[in-house]
Amino acid sequence: MSTVAASTAVSTGPSAASIPKSQFDFIPLLLVAVLAALAWPLIGSSSTWLTLTVAGLAMGMIVFIIASGLTLVFGLMDVLNFGHGVFIALGAYVGLSVLAQMPLWTGSSELWRNVAALLLAMTAACAVAAAVGWLFERVLVRPVYGQHLKQILITMGGMIIGEELIKVIWGPTPVSLELPVALRGVVTFGDAAVERFRLFAMFIGALVLAAMLFTLNRTKLGLLVRAGVQDREMVESLGYRIRRLFVGVFVAGSALAGMGGTLWSVFQHGASPQMGAQVNVLIFIVIIIGGLGSTLGCFVGALLVGLMANYTGFLFPKAAMFSNIALMAAVLMWRPQGLYPVANR
Amino acid sequence: MLNRLLSHDLPRSRWLALLLIAIVLGLALTPFIFPGTKALNVAAKMMVFIVLVASFDLLLGYTGIVSFAHTMFFGIGAYGVAIACTQMGPTWPAVGVGIAAALAASLALSTLIGLFSLRVKAIFFAMITLAVASAFLSLASQLSDLTGGEDGLNFKVPEALRPSTMYLDAPFLGAAFDGRLLTFYLLFIATLLLVLLMLRIVNSPFGRVLLAIRENDFRAEAIGYRTVVYRTLSNVLSALFATLAGCLLALWLRYNGPDTSLSFEIMLDVLLIVVIGGMGTIYGAVVGSVLFVLAQSYLQDVMKLSAGVFEGVPVLSQLTSPDRWMLWLGILFVLAVYHFPAGVVGRLRAMKNRV
Amino acid sequence: MQALLELQGVHTHIGSYHILHGVDLRVPVGELTMLLGRNGAGKTTTLRTIMGLWKASQGSLGFDGQTLPAATPDIAQLGIAYVPENMGIFSDLTVRDNMLLAARSAKNLKQMDTQRLEWLFGLFPAIQKFWLAPAGKLSGGQKQMLAIARAMVEPRRLLLIDEPSKGLAPAMVQNLIAALRELKATQTTVLLVEQNFAMARALGDSVAVMDNGRVVHAGTMRELAEDAPLQQKYLGLSLEAHA
Numbered sequence: 001m002s003t004v005a006a007s008t009a010v011s012t013g014p015s016a017a018s019i020p021k022s023q024f025d026f027i028p029l030l031l032v033a034v035l036a037a038l039a040w041p042l043i044g045s046s047s048t049w050l051t052l053t054v055a056g057l058a059m060g061m062i063v064f065i066i067a068s069g070l071t072l073v074f075g076l077m078d079v080l081n082f083g084h085g086v087f088i089a090l091g092a093y094v095g096l097s098v099l100a101q102m103p104l105w106t107g108s109s110e111l112w113r114n115v116a117a118l119l120l121a122m123t124a125a126c127a128v129a130a131a132v133g134w135l136f137e138r139v140l141v142r143p144v145y146g147q148h149l150k151q152i153l154i155t156m157g158g159m160i161i162g163e164e165l166i167k168v169i170w171g172p173t174p175v176s177l178e179l180p181v182a183l184r185g186v187v188t189f190g191d192a193a194v195e196r197f198r199l200f201a202m203f204i205g206a207l208v209l210a211a212m213l214f215t216l217n218r219t220k221l222g223l224l225v226r227a228g229v230q231d232r233e234m235v236e237s238l239g240y241r242i243r244r245l246f247v248g249v250f251v252a253g254s255a256l257a258g259m260g261g262t263l264w265s266v267f268q269h270g271a272s273p274q275m276g277a278q279v280n281v282l283i284f285i286v287i288i289i290g291g292l293g294s295t296l297g298c299f300v301g302a303l304l305v306g307l308m309a310n311y312t313g314f315l316f317p318k319a320a321m322f323s324n325i326a327l328m329a330a331v332l333m334w335r336p337q338g339l340y341p342v343a344n345r
Numbered sequence: 346m347l348n349r350l351l352s353h354d355l356p357r358s359r360w361l362a363l364l365l366i367a368i369v370l371g372l373a374l375t376p377f378i379f380p381g382t383k384a385l386n387v388a389a390k391m392m393v394f395i396v397l398v399a400s401f402d403l404l405l406g407y408t409g410i411v412s413f414a415h416t417m418f419f420g421i422g423a424y425g426v427a428i429a430c431t432q433m434g435p436t437w438p439a440v441g442v443g444i445a446a447a448l449a450a451s452l453a454l455s456t457l458i459g460l461f462s463l464r465v466k467a468i469f470f471a472m473i474t475l476a477v478a479s480a481f482l483s484l485a486s487q488l489s490d491l492t493g494g495e496d497g498l499n500f501k502v503p504e505a506l507r508p509s510t511m512y513l514d515a516p517f518l519g520a521a522f523d524g525r526l527l528t529f530y531l532l533f534i535a536t537l538l539l540v541l542l543m544l545r546i547v548n549s550p551f552g553r554v555l556l557a558i559r560e561n562d563f564r565a566e567a568i569g570y571r572t573v574v575y576r577t578l579s580n581v582l583s584a585l586f587a588t589l590a591g592c593l594l595a596l597w598l599r600y601n602g603p604d605t606s607l608s609f610e611i612m613l614d615v616l617l618i619v620v621i622g623g624m625g626t627i628y629g630a631v632v633g634s635v636l637f638v639l640a641q642s643y644l645q646d647v648m649k650l651s652a653g654v655f656e657g658v659p660v661l662s663q664l665t666s667p668d669r670w671m672l673w674l675g676i677l678f679v680l681a682v683y684h685f686p687a688g689v690v691g692r693l694r695a696m697k698n699r700v
Numbered sequence: 701m702q703a704l705l706e707l708q709g710v711h712t713h714i715g716s717y718h719i720l721h722g723v724d725l726r727v728p729v730g731e732l733t734m735l736l737g738r739n740g741a742g743k744t745t746t747l748r749t750i751m752g753l754w755k756a757s758q759g760s761l762g763f764d765g766q767t768l769p770a771a772t773p774d775i776a777q778l779g780i781a782y783v784p785e786n787m788g789i790f791s792d793l794t795v796r797d798n799m800l801l802a803a804r805s806a807k808n809l810k811q812m813d814t815q816r817l818e819w820l821f822g823l824f825p826a827i828q829k830f831w832l833a834p835a836g837k838l839s840g841g842q843k844q845m846l847a848i849a850r851a852m853v854e855p856r857r858l859l860l861i862d863e864p865s866k867g868l869a870p871a872m873v874q875n876l877i878a879a880l881r882e883l884k885a886t887q888t889t890v891l892l893v894e895q896n897f898a899m900a901r902a903l904g905d906s907v908a909v910m911d912n913g914r915v916v917h918a919g920t921m922r923e924l925a926e927d928a929p930l931q932q933k934y935l936g937l938s939l940e941a942h943a
Binding site for chain 1: 678
Binding site: 226227235236238239 | 776784790793800802807
């Protein structure tokens with residue numbers, strides 16, 4: 001075979017017909033649509049349904065950004081960071097501080113200025129969260145690899161310390177925030193009103209998802225992460241220092257949590273030092289539903305949780321928290337390892 | 346005789362023994378030695394925490410299970426008594442019903458949690474209990490007709506325990522003999538009995554199997570012990586003791602609300618105490634709770650003194666501010682997990698060899 | 701003959717189990733050395749110890765005159781490839797991605813050595829056929845081929861292969877033998893653990909027999925093949941019977 005033919009074969013492979021393709025599991029994705037569809041008759045009005053659905057999807061996107069790092073870290077290194085919430089809070093506070101310094105930009109009615117300010121805030125939050133994440137891994141997590149009990153305790157301790165340090169730096173009382181001017185208000189689709197900021201959040205979430213999927217599926221780095229989640233030993237036997245990879249993923253996960261924290265605090269119109277602990281529960285539910293270690297599962301889980309929270313918040317406000325637990329229980333009874341179980345060593 | 350009372354689980358350290366004796370005597374004689382309502386409240390809180398933390402030690406220290414749902418059972422006990430006294434009036438039968446109902450609820454819940462979640466990995470279990478506890482907290486706030494919502498329930502206790510009930514007209518040795526004193530000693534006796542009971546349990550064959558499971562559950566299963574059964578039992582027992590602690594709390598405070606018994610802060614406090622005190626010792630819970638509640642109640646005053654030193658210095662004054670004592674506790678906790686896995690008790694026992 | 705890999709007095713403990721009791725092993729360069737022995741003799745443990753997956757508690761491990769590093773990735777970077785008993789295939793990744801991962805010097809597909817790939821396609825047609833398929837969909841034999849192809853995707857100095865013929869149909873075993881013969885032709889040093897004695901006879905240049913965590917016999921394959929009593933003593937049967 002000539003070299004040209006060979007290289008073609010390398011990149012495209014033989015005729016598509018003869019290859020067993022992996023059956024992509026669409027069912028969990030369909031669940032999102034099913035949930036939305038189920039809610040529609042219960043809610044009654046289409047416009048309210050649209051508002052709630054967008055709100056739910058937006059919330060889901062932000063939760064996904066926050067939780068994605070956590071699930072990858074667990075899948076790759078079997079480490080569960082119970083203190084992940086501290087990066088969320090940190091990101092929120094850093095973001096808020098940055099935004100507070102830019103009143104001209106956030107107060108301007110020009111959309112691009114608002115977005116630029118937000119992007120700057122998110123970048124700063126990412127950077128600080130990444131740095132703290134690196135420290136966290138080095139000082140707290142590294143010494144307790146493989147010891148789950150100690151991991152749980154130490155990362156909780158890390159969260160307590162982090163929360164207190166936030167109080168030291170920014171004060172113990174919650175801070176409130178006004179949305180940047182151009183992102184306030186709603187966009188109307190006929191009867192339905194959709195908040196501008198939620199659309200923005202969805203957009204950012206989609207970008208992050210796209211970037212993650214691209215990295216994971218099309219780059220060698222992503223390949224390493226996916227392979228490492230499956231069989232850490234083999235990846236090391238192939239000559240890759242998976243420890244460095246893990247630190248990288250941990251730091252990236254912390255950065256993402258920081259970014260998500262900024263978005264979340266803008267979403268909630270404020271931040272408090274305890275917000276990390278509060279969001280923690282939610283993201284744990286999300287990654288359990290999605291399957292520990294699966295990015296796509298995390299995404300679907302986050303959307304489901306976001307939708308559920310908004311629908312029940314409207315329909316049965318008293319049962320809001322329970323609805324997520326019920327969702328988790330239901331998913332686990334159907335697939336005990338989560339929506340997209342990760343085939344593990 | 347002392348040996349049998351302590352179920353052959355002696356302190357094994359001169360210092361620890363002295364400390365324990367001091368604690369028991371101190372608590373028993375608080376009304377006489379430390380005058381004032383604050384001291385009495387602090388002592389009562391210590392006793393409640395001793396039972397609560399010891400019950401958590403049964404789960405974490407002896408069985409190796411991390412559960413964040415522990416305060417849920419604490420809350421069930423407290424609410425049980427509170428709701429019963431509110432709905433049925435402040436009588437002894439009401440208290441009895443409240444305690445019985447709370448125990449039954451805890452039994453059911455802990456069995457359910459045990460069976461459902463213990464089939465999964467430890468991490469899963471920890472996360473699920475966290476979620477369940479949060480749900481329960483919000484439930485308690487939501488069902489305001491029953492639980493008084495965010496404001497909680499203020500209620501009267503049976504006449505014998507009320508502060509207004511005087512048994513002796515004049516104070517005896519500095520303490521007023523009223524219903525409050527009686528309640529205090531009720532707590533004291535209960536705490537003593539419950540701790541001794543827990544010592545009996547962990548030193549029984551059942552307790553040894555728990556330790557074996559904690560060390561190596563595969564081996565335990567291979568030898569023939571059905572670990573799921575033992576773990577569930579441990580869950581249930583620990584929940585029941587926590588529930589009783591909650592009942593005691595409610596009787597003392599004559600009030601219960603979501604923050605008093607269900608808050609995540611309390612869960613964290615319990616976790617911190619158990620680790621710093623010494624996991625798997627029961628005595629660690631005793632010593633740790635006393636130190637913690639003491640610090641929580643009085644350290645802030647002490648810190649106020651030293652905060653004056655750093656007055657005005659931007660970050661340092663905040664770091665040493667009495668409100669930030671949790672920061673130092675958190676650091677101590679992390680250090681304890683790394684360097685003193687056996688906690689204060691372990692340290693004291695290790696010292697014995699050198700003393 | 702020069703020894704590429706040399707183990708001296710290697711002991712390995714796993715938990716409280718003492719598996720290797722002082723292994724002395726010489727793997728000559730450019731040859732295929734068979735590591736034989738019955739189940740539980742410690743063959744897999746030896747390979748894993750060489751690869752750094754389990755730490756030797758005593759003894760020395762030398763590669764090309766230098767001490768072997770402690771960390772597995774560093775060991776692999778020296779040019780040592782490991783094909784474990786369970787094959788270590790990443791089933792969620794495509795065959796192509798499995799191969800790409802193994803090719804350390806290639807940052808992406810385009811940088812892979814196409815001539816070498818062609819050669820491998822020739823040896824293992826299944827790889828080309830299922831190039832874009834998820835590796836988990838391959839049959840057991842095909843996975844084994846992939847595992848070995850992965851170890852060969854770039855020139856390596858030493859291959860450690862653990863029981864490749866386990867569970868394979870006889871026809872597949874023949875393919876395997878053919879492929880390994882080609883590998884031998886490239887002068888690559890191989891340490892092959894096998895229980896299939898037909899394979900042993902067909903491929904082995906040197907042989908080491910293990911029992912109870914020690915190497916109890918080392919020599920050339922020819923010696924062992926001609927000495928029936930020796931075979932009986934160390935392997936419990938004669939190689940003739942398994943031709």
